[in-house]
Protein backbone atom coordinates (compact mmCIF):
# COMPACT_ATOMS: atom_id res chain seq x y z
CA UNK A 1 0.00 0.00 0.00
CA UNK A 2 1.39 3.41 -0.99
CA UNK A 3 2.20 5.84 1.80
CA UNK A 4 1.09 9.01 0.05
CA UNK A 5 2.07 11.18 3.01
CA UNK A 6 5.70 10.10 2.65
CA UNK A 7 5.86 11.68 -0.83
CA UNK A 8 6.91 15.29 -1.29
CA UNK A 9 3.98 17.65 -1.96
CA UNK A 10 5.26 18.25 -5.50
CA UNK A 11 5.53 14.53 -6.29
CA UNK A 12 2.08 13.86 -4.90
CA UNK A 13 0.55 16.77 -6.82
CA UNK A 14 2.10 15.45 -10.03
CA UNK A 15 0.73 11.96 -9.47
CA UNK A 16 -2.80 13.21 -8.71
CA UNK A 17 -2.74 15.70 -11.58
CA UNK A 18 -1.64 13.03 -14.03
CA UNK A 19 -4.34 10.61 -12.98
CA UNK A 20 -7.10 13.19 -13.30
CA UNK A 21 -5.64 14.46 -16.57
CA UNK A 22 -5.40 11.10 -18.29
CA UNK A 23 -8.18 9.03 -16.72
CA UNK A 24 -11.07 11.41 -16.14
CA UNK A 25 -13.58 11.30 -19.02
CA UNK A 26 -13.40 14.54 -21.04
CA UNK A 27 -17.17 14.77 -21.47
CA UNK A 28 -17.60 14.93 -17.68
CA UNK A 29 -15.09 17.78 -17.09
CA UNK A 30 -16.58 20.93 -15.50
CA UNK A 31 -20.09 19.45 -15.58
CA UNK A 32 -22.59 22.31 -15.24
CA UNK A 33 -25.02 20.19 -13.17
CA UNK A 34 -24.92 17.69 -10.35
CA UNK A 35 -24.87 14.28 -12.02
CA UNK A 36 -27.01 11.35 -11.04
CA UNK A 37 -24.95 8.35 -10.04
CA UNK A 38 -25.57 6.52 -13.34
CA UNK A 39 -23.87 9.36 -15.24
CA UNK A 40 -20.61 9.10 -13.33
CA UNK A 41 -20.70 5.45 -12.34
CA UNK A 42 -17.91 4.53 -14.74
CA UNK A 43 -15.58 7.15 -13.21
CA UNK A 44 -16.54 6.03 -9.72
CA UNK A 45 -15.57 2.44 -10.56
CA UNK A 46 -12.17 3.66 -11.77
CA UNK A 47 -11.57 5.57 -8.55
CA UNK A 48 -12.70 2.56 -6.56
CA UNK A 49 -10.31 0.25 -8.34
CA UNK A 50 -7.47 2.69 -7.69
CA UNK A 51 -8.46 3.02 -4.02
CA UNK A 52 -9.00 6.79 -4.34
CA UNK A 53 -12.69 7.10 -3.47
CA UNK A 54 -12.05 8.30 0.09
CA UNK A 55 -8.88 10.42 0.24
CA UNK A 56 -9.45 11.50 3.85
CA UNK A 57 -10.38 8.15 5.37
CA UNK A 58 -7.72 6.14 7.22
CA UNK A 59 -6.17 3.38 5.11
CA UNK A 60 -7.53 0.68 7.47
CA UNK A 61 -11.06 1.58 6.31
CA UNK A 62 -10.19 1.64 2.61
CA UNK A 63 -9.22 5.32 2.36
CA UNK A 64 -6.00 6.95 1.15
CA UNK A 65 -5.16 8.12 4.67
CA UNK A 66 -4.03 11.56 3.46
CA UNK A 67 -2.89 14.13 5.98
CA UNK A 68 -4.47 17.60 5.80
CA UNK A 69 -1.80 19.04 3.49
CA UNK A 70 -2.03 16.19 0.98
CA UNK A 71 -5.79 16.30 1.15
CA UNK A 72 -5.81 19.94 0.13
CA UNK A 73 -3.60 19.10 -2.84
CA UNK A 74 -5.96 16.30 -3.84
CA UNK A 75 -9.00 18.60 -3.76
CA UNK A 76 -7.14 21.44 -5.49
CA UNK A 77 -6.22 19.16 -8.38
CA UNK A 78 -9.73 17.74 -8.49
CA UNK A 79 -11.18 21.22 -8.81
CA UNK A 80 -8.53 22.44 -11.27
CA UNK A 81 -9.21 19.50 -13.59
CA UNK A 82 -12.98 20.03 -13.46
CA UNK A 83 -13.31 16.56 -11.94
CA UNK A 84 -16.78 16.04 -10.55
CA UNK A 85 -16.93 15.16 -6.85
CA UNK A 86 -19.51 12.52 -7.69
CA UNK A 87 -22.07 11.44 -5.14
CA UNK A 88 -19.74 12.05 -2.22
CA UNK A 89 -22.02 12.64 0.78
CA UNK A 90 -21.33 9.09 1.90
CA UNK A 91 -17.58 9.60 1.72
CA UNK A 92 -17.48 13.19 2.95
CA UNK A 93 -20.17 13.23 5.60
CA UNK A 94 -21.65 10.02 6.92
CA UNK A 95 -18.51 7.86 6.50
CA UNK A 96 -16.29 10.01 8.76
CA UNK A 97 -19.06 10.09 11.33
CA UNK A 98 -19.39 6.30 11.35
CA UNK A 99 -15.59 6.00 11.56
CA UNK A 100 -15.51 8.32 14.56
CA UNK A 101 -18.64 7.32 16.44
CA UNK A 102 -19.95 4.05 14.93
CA UNK A 103 -19.74 0.57 16.41
CA UNK A 104 -17.43 -2.02 14.84
CA UNK A 105 -20.48 -3.72 13.36
CA UNK A 106 -21.64 -0.44 11.76
CA UNK A 107 -18.16 0.19 10.35
CA UNK A 108 -17.89 -3.32 8.91
CA UNK A 109 -21.31 -3.08 7.30
CA UNK A 110 -21.60 0.51 6.04
CA UNK A 111 -18.09 1.66 5.11
CA UNK A 112 -17.39 -0.82 2.25
CA UNK A 113 -20.84 -0.07 0.83
CA UNK A 114 -20.09 3.66 0.82
CA UNK A 115 -16.80 3.07 -1.01
CA UNK A 116 -18.39 0.87 -3.66
CA UNK A 117 -21.43 3.19 -3.94
CA UNK A 118 -23.71 0.26 -3.27
CA UNK A 119 -25.44 2.73 -0.98
CA UNK A 120 -25.84 6.33 -2.13
CA UNK A 121 -26.45 8.86 0.61
CA UNK A 122 -28.22 12.14 1.05
CA UNK A 123 -28.11 14.52 4.00
CA UNK A 124 -31.32 15.09 5.96
CA UNK A 125 -30.59 17.99 8.29
CA UNK A 126 -32.57 21.09 7.16
CA UNK A 127 -36.30 21.39 7.71
CA UNK A 128 -38.82 24.13 7.12
CA UNK A 129 -38.07 26.39 10.12
CA UNK A 130 -34.75 24.68 10.88
CA UNK A 131 -31.94 25.82 8.57
CA UNK A 132 -29.56 28.34 10.11
CA UNK A 133 -31.16 27.50 13.43
CA UNK A 134 -30.86 23.78 12.85
CA UNK A 135 -31.42 22.83 16.48
CA UNK A 136 -35.08 23.79 15.92
CA UNK A 137 -35.62 20.58 13.96
CA UNK A 138 -38.87 18.76 14.64
CA UNK A 139 -38.74 15.48 12.71
CA UNK A 140 -39.34 12.84 15.39
CA UNK A 141 -38.10 9.31 15.83
CA UNK A 142 -39.72 7.07 18.42
CA UNK A 143 -38.98 3.53 19.51
CA UNK A 144 -41.32 0.79 18.37
CA UNK A 145 -39.97 -2.67 19.15
CA UNK A 146 -36.64 -3.06 17.36
CA UNK A 147 -37.22 -0.04 15.15
CA UNK A 148 -37.37 3.72 15.20
CA UNK A 149 -40.53 5.14 13.62
CA UNK A 150 -39.88 8.46 11.88
CA UNK A 151 -42.39 11.25 11.20
CA UNK A 152 -41.72 14.73 9.84
CA UNK A 153 -40.21 16.55 6.89
CA UNK A 154 -36.78 17.47 5.57
CA UNK A 155 -36.12 20.06 2.87
CA UNK A 156 -33.29 21.13 0.51
CA UNK A 157 -32.12 17.52 0.58
CA UNK A 158 -29.67 17.49 -2.30
CA UNK A 159 -30.16 14.58 -4.71
CA UNK A 160 -32.52 12.69 -2.39
CA UNK A 161 -34.28 11.37 -5.49
CA UNK A 162 -31.10 9.54 -6.48
CA UNK A 163 -30.18 8.24 -3.02
CA UNK A 164 -30.72 4.85 -1.45
CA UNK A 165 -30.17 6.06 2.14
CA UNK A 166 -30.45 9.20 4.21
CA UNK A 167 -28.41 10.20 7.27
CA UNK A 168 -30.47 12.47 9.40
CA UNK A 169 -30.79 14.44 12.58
CA UNK A 170 -34.03 13.63 14.37
CA UNK A 171 -35.61 14.61 17.67
CA UNK A 172 -35.65 11.64 20.02
CA UNK A 173 -36.35 13.51 23.27
CA UNK A 174 -38.86 16.34 22.84
CA UNK A 175 -38.69 17.10 26.59
CA UNK A 176 -34.95 17.77 26.78
CA UNK A 177 -34.21 21.06 28.62
CA UNK A 178 -32.25 22.56 25.69
CA UNK A 179 -33.20 22.17 22.03
CA UNK A 180 -29.66 21.03 21.14
CA UNK A 181 -30.18 18.09 23.48
CA UNK A 182 -32.56 15.30 22.53
CA UNK A 183 -31.35 15.13 18.93
CA UNK A 184 -30.00 11.84 17.51
CA UNK A 185 -28.16 10.79 14.37
CA UNK A 186 -29.94 8.08 12.39
CA UNK A 187 -29.35 6.17 9.17
CA UNK A 188 -32.46 5.19 7.22
CA UNK A 189 -33.29 3.46 3.95
CA UNK A 190 -35.15 5.61 1.39
CA UNK A 191 -36.81 2.78 -0.45
CA UNK A 192 -39.83 2.16 1.81
CA UNK A 193 -43.53 3.13 1.79
CA UNK A 194 -43.18 5.76 4.56
CA UNK A 195 -40.69 7.90 2.60
CA UNK A 196 -41.99 10.29 -0.04
CA UNK A 197 -39.46 12.31 -2.08
CA UNK A 198 -40.59 15.34 -4.08
CA UNK A 199 -38.15 17.28 -6.23
CA UNK A 200 -37.92 21.08 -6.16
CA UNK A 201 -37.14 22.81 -9.45
CA UNK A 202 -34.53 25.55 -9.04
CA UNK A 203 -34.29 28.87 -10.91
CA UNK A 204 -31.86 27.25 -13.35
CA UNK A 205 -34.44 24.57 -14.13
CA UNK A 206 -32.66 21.72 -12.36
CA UNK A 207 -34.12 19.31 -9.86
CA UNK A 208 -31.23 18.57 -7.53
CA UNK A 209 -33.12 19.64 -4.39
CA UNK A 210 -35.86 17.62 -2.77
CA UNK A 211 -38.35 17.66 0.03
CA UNK A 212 -38.49 14.36 1.91
CA UNK A 213 -41.60 13.44 3.89
CA UNK A 214 -41.57 10.72 6.56
CA UNK A 215 -44.88 9.13 7.46
CA UNK A 216 -44.28 6.26 9.89
CA UNK A 217 -41.05 5.38 8.05
CA UNK A 218 -38.95 2.79 9.86
CA UNK A 219 -35.31 2.13 10.51
CA UNK A 220 -33.81 -0.51 12.81
CA UNK A 221 -32.54 0.61 16.24
CA UNK A 222 -29.09 -0.55 15.23
CA UNK A 223 -29.00 2.34 12.70
CA UNK A 224 -28.55 4.85 15.50
CA UNK A 225 -24.98 6.18 15.28
CA UNK A 226 -23.39 7.23 18.57
CA UNK A 227 -25.39 7.73 21.73
CA UNK A 228 -29.11 8.42 21.80
CA UNK A 229 -29.79 12.18 22.15
CA UNK A 230 -26.12 13.09 21.46
CA UNK A 231 -26.44 13.66 17.71
CA UNK A 232 -25.97 17.42 17.86
CA UNK A 233 -22.40 17.47 19.11
CA UNK A 234 -21.48 14.62 16.74
CA UNK A 235 -22.79 16.45 13.69
CA UNK A 236 -20.90 19.58 14.75
CA UNK A 237 -17.67 17.60 15.07
CA UNK A 238 -17.76 17.04 11.32
CA UNK A 239 -17.59 20.68 10.39
CA UNK A 240 -13.94 21.57 10.97
CA UNK A 241 -12.42 20.33 7.72
CA UNK A 242 -15.48 21.26 5.69
CA UNK A 243 -14.92 24.89 6.62
CA UNK A 244 -11.67 25.17 4.66
CA UNK A 245 -12.88 22.86 1.88
CA UNK A 246 -15.87 25.02 0.98
CA UNK A 247 -13.68 28.13 1.07
CA UNK A 248 -11.07 26.89 -1.41
CA UNK A 249 -10.20 29.30 -4.24
CA UNK A 250 -10.92 26.97 -7.19
CA UNK A 251 -14.53 28.09 -7.53
CA UNK A 252 -13.65 31.73 -8.13
CA UNK A 253 -10.42 31.05 -10.06
CA UNK A 254 -12.19 28.86 -12.62
CA UNK A 255 -14.98 31.40 -13.05
CA UNK A 256 -12.47 34.23 -13.47
CA UNK A 257 -10.61 32.26 -16.19
CA UNK A 258 -13.90 31.68 -17.98
CA UNK A 259 -14.87 35.33 -17.67
CA UNK A 260 -11.53 36.47 -19.08
CA UNK A 261 -11.74 34.33 -22.24
CA UNK A 262 -15.39 35.13 -22.73
CA UNK A 263 -14.97 38.89 -22.21
CA UNK A 264 -12.01 38.97 -24.59
CA UNK A 265 -14.05 37.24 -27.28
CA UNK A 266 -16.91 39.67 -26.79
CA UNK A 267 -14.62 42.73 -26.88
CA UNK A 268 -15.73 43.74 -23.38
CA UNK A 269 -12.20 44.87 -22.47
CA UNK A 270 -12.56 47.81 -24.87
CA UNK A 271 -14.75 49.37 -22.19
CA UNK A 272 -12.55 50.99 -19.48
CA UNK A 273 -15.27 50.58 -16.85
CA UNK A 274 -15.43 46.83 -17.52
CA UNK A 275 -11.61 46.65 -17.46
CA UNK A 276 -11.59 48.31 -14.10
CA UNK A 277 -14.21 45.97 -12.65
CA UNK A 278 -12.44 42.94 -14.06
CA UNK A 279 -9.14 44.08 -12.48
CA UNK A 280 -10.91 44.50 -9.14
CA UNK A 281 -12.36 40.99 -9.39
CA UNK A 282 -8.96 39.53 -10.35
CA UNK A 283 -7.34 41.23 -7.33
CA UNK A 284 -10.10 39.94 -5.06
CA UNK A 285 -9.43 36.40 -6.28
CA UNK A 286 -5.68 36.86 -5.69
CA UNK A 287 -6.33 38.19 -2.18
CA UNK A 288 -8.51 35.20 -1.44
CA UNK A 289 -5.89 32.73 -2.73
CA UNK A 290 -3.27 34.36 -0.47
CA UNK A 291 -5.58 34.10 2.53
CA UNK A 292 -6.38 30.47 1.70
CA UNK A 293 -2.65 29.68 1.46
CA UNK A 294 -2.22 31.04 4.98
CA UNK A 295 -4.88 28.69 6.38
CA UNK A 296 -3.56 25.78 4.33
CA UNK A 297 -0.10 26.39 5.85
CA UNK A 298 -1.62 26.24 9.31
CA UNK A 299 -3.00 22.80 8.44
CA UNK A 300 0.36 21.73 7.01
CA UNK A 301 1.97 22.62 10.33
CA UNK A 302 -0.61 20.38 12.05
CA UNK A 303 -2.41 23.31 13.71
CA UNK A 304 -6.16 23.42 14.26
CA UNK A 305 -8.02 26.13 12.37
CA UNK A 306 -9.78 28.83 14.32
CA UNK A 307 -13.14 30.49 13.70
CA UNK A 308 -11.44 33.03 11.42
CA UNK A 309 -11.48 30.39 8.63
CA UNK A 310 -15.09 31.54 8.06
CA UNK A 311 -13.59 34.47 6.11
CA UNK A 312 -12.65 32.11 3.29
CA UNK A 313 -16.17 30.96 2.54
CA UNK A 314 -17.57 34.48 2.66
CA UNK A 315 -14.90 35.91 0.39
CA UNK A 316 -14.80 33.17 -2.25
CA UNK A 317 -18.56 32.90 -2.66
CA UNK A 318 -19.07 36.65 -2.86
CA UNK A 319 -16.20 36.95 -5.38
CA UNK A 320 -17.83 34.21 -7.43
CA UNK A 321 -21.13 36.07 -7.46
CA UNK A 322 -19.44 39.29 -8.60
CA UNK A 323 -17.62 37.41 -11.37
CA UNK A 324 -20.82 35.84 -12.67
CA UNK A 325 -22.49 39.27 -12.67
CA UNK A 326 -19.59 40.52 -14.82
CA UNK A 327 -20.17 37.61 -17.21
CA UNK A 328 -23.74 38.76 -17.73
CA UNK A 329 -22.44 42.27 -18.32
CA UNK A 330 -19.82 41.06 -20.81
CA UNK A 331 -22.56 39.23 -22.70
CA UNK A 332 -24.32 42.55 -23.29
CA UNK A 333 -27.76 42.13 -24.83
CA UNK A 334 -27.29 38.31 -24.83
CA UNK A 335 -26.89 38.26 -21.04
CA UNK A 336 -30.38 36.87 -20.55
CA UNK A 337 -29.98 34.06 -23.08
CA UNK A 338 -30.85 30.59 -21.82
CA UNK A 339 -28.18 28.03 -22.81
CA UNK A 340 -24.52 28.35 -23.80
CA UNK A 341 -23.14 31.34 -25.71
CA UNK A 342 -20.34 30.64 -28.16
CA UNK A 343 -17.42 33.05 -28.57
CA UNK A 344 -14.64 31.68 -30.80
CA UNK A 345 -13.90 28.30 -29.31
CA UNK A 346 -15.17 29.27 -25.84
CA UNK A 347 -18.68 28.25 -24.85
CA UNK A 348 -20.11 29.72 -21.66
CA UNK A 349 -23.59 29.41 -20.19
CA UNK A 350 -23.57 32.82 -18.50
CA UNK A 351 -27.08 32.65 -17.13
CA UNK A 352 -26.55 29.18 -15.63
CA UNK A 353 -23.25 30.35 -14.05
CA UNK A 354 -25.05 33.34 -12.58
CA UNK A 355 -27.82 31.18 -11.12
CA UNK A 356 -25.39 28.58 -9.81
CA UNK A 357 -23.42 31.21 -7.92
CA UNK A 358 -26.51 32.34 -5.95
CA UNK A 359 -26.86 29.41 -3.48
CA UNK A 360 -23.13 29.36 -2.65
CA UNK A 361 -23.66 32.09 -0.06
CA UNK A 362 -26.34 29.95 1.60
CA UNK A 363 -25.06 26.37 1.90
CA UNK A 364 -22.55 25.17 4.49
CA UNK A 365 -23.76 27.89 6.89
CA UNK A 366 -24.99 31.07 5.19
CA UNK A 367 -22.62 34.03 4.89
CA UNK A 368 -24.64 35.94 7.46
CA UNK A 369 -24.11 33.10 9.90
CA UNK A 370 -20.38 33.02 9.05
CA UNK A 371 -20.27 36.76 9.76
CA UNK A 372 -21.98 36.14 13.10
CA UNK A 373 -19.28 33.59 13.90
CA UNK A 374 -16.54 36.07 13.02
CA UNK A 375 -18.10 38.86 15.00
CA UNK A 376 -18.54 36.75 18.12
CA UNK A 377 -15.60 34.35 18.10
CA UNK A 378 -12.95 36.55 16.45
CA UNK A 379 -13.95 40.13 17.21
CA UNK A 380 -15.53 39.33 20.58
CA UNK A 381 -18.65 41.38 19.86
CA UNK A 382 -21.78 40.72 21.97
CA UNK A 383 -24.84 38.81 20.65
Ligand SMILES: Cc1cc2nc3c(=O)[nH]c(=O)nc-3n(C[C@H](O)[C@H](O)[C@H](O)COP(=O)(O)OP(=O)(O)OC[C@H]3O[C@@H](n4cnc5c(N)ncnc54)[C@H](O)[C@@H]3O)c2cc1C
Pocket residue numbers: 122123124125126127129130131132133155156157158159359360362363364365366367368369372
Ligand atom coordinates in the same frame (compact mmCIF):
# COMPACT_ATOMS: atom_id res chain seq x y z
C1 LIG B 1 -27.00 24.38 -2.73
C2 LIG B 1 -27.56 23.95 -1.40
C3 LIG B 1 -27.52 22.62 -1.03
C4 LIG B 1 -28.07 22.21 0.18
N1 LIG B 1 -28.07 20.87 0.49
C5 LIG B 1 -28.60 20.47 1.66
C6 LIG B 1 -28.65 19.06 1.98
O1 LIG B 1 -28.24 18.20 1.18
N2 LIG B 1 -29.20 18.70 3.15
C7 LIG B 1 -29.67 19.61 4.05
O2 LIG B 1 -30.10 19.20 5.13
N3 LIG B 1 -29.68 20.93 3.77
C8 LIG B 1 -29.16 21.38 2.58
N4 LIG B 1 -29.19 22.72 2.27
C9 LIG B 1 -29.87 23.65 3.15
C10 LIG B 1 -28.97 24.63 3.87
O3 LIG B 1 -28.26 24.03 4.89
C11 LIG B 1 -29.88 25.75 4.39
O4 LIG B 1 -30.44 26.41 3.28
C12 LIG B 1 -29.13 26.75 5.23
O5 LIG B 1 -28.76 26.18 6.44
C13 LIG B 1 -29.97 28.01 5.49
O6 LIG B 1 -31.20 27.66 6.05
P1 LIG B 1 -32.60 28.17 5.46
O7 LIG B 1 -32.60 27.96 4.00
O8 LIG B 1 -33.67 27.58 6.28
O9 LIG B 1 -32.57 29.75 5.67
P2 LIG B 1 -32.86 30.51 7.03
O10 LIG B 1 -32.10 29.88 8.14
O11 LIG B 1 -34.34 30.67 7.19
O12 LIG B 1 -32.23 31.92 6.71
C14 LIG B 1 -32.88 32.87 5.87
C15 LIG B 1 -31.97 34.10 5.79
O13 LIG B 1 -31.83 34.68 7.10
C16 LIG B 1 -30.46 34.76 7.46
N5 LIG B 1 -30.30 34.45 8.89
C17 LIG B 1 -30.82 33.39 9.56
N6 LIG B 1 -30.44 33.43 10.86
C18 LIG B 1 -29.67 34.54 11.00
C19 LIG B 1 -28.97 35.12 12.09
N7 LIG B 1 -28.98 34.55 13.31
N8 LIG B 1 -28.27 36.26 11.86
C20 LIG B 1 -28.23 36.83 10.62
N9 LIG B 1 -28.88 36.32 9.55
C21 LIG B 1 -29.59 35.19 9.74
C22 LIG B 1 -29.76 33.69 6.62
O14 LIG B 1 -28.40 33.99 6.42
C23 LIG B 1 -30.56 33.76 5.32
O15 LIG B 1 -30.08 34.81 4.53
C24 LIG B 1 -28.66 23.16 1.06
C25 LIG B 1 -28.71 24.51 0.68
C26 LIG B 1 -28.19 24.90 -0.53
C27 LIG B 1 -28.30 26.35 -0.92
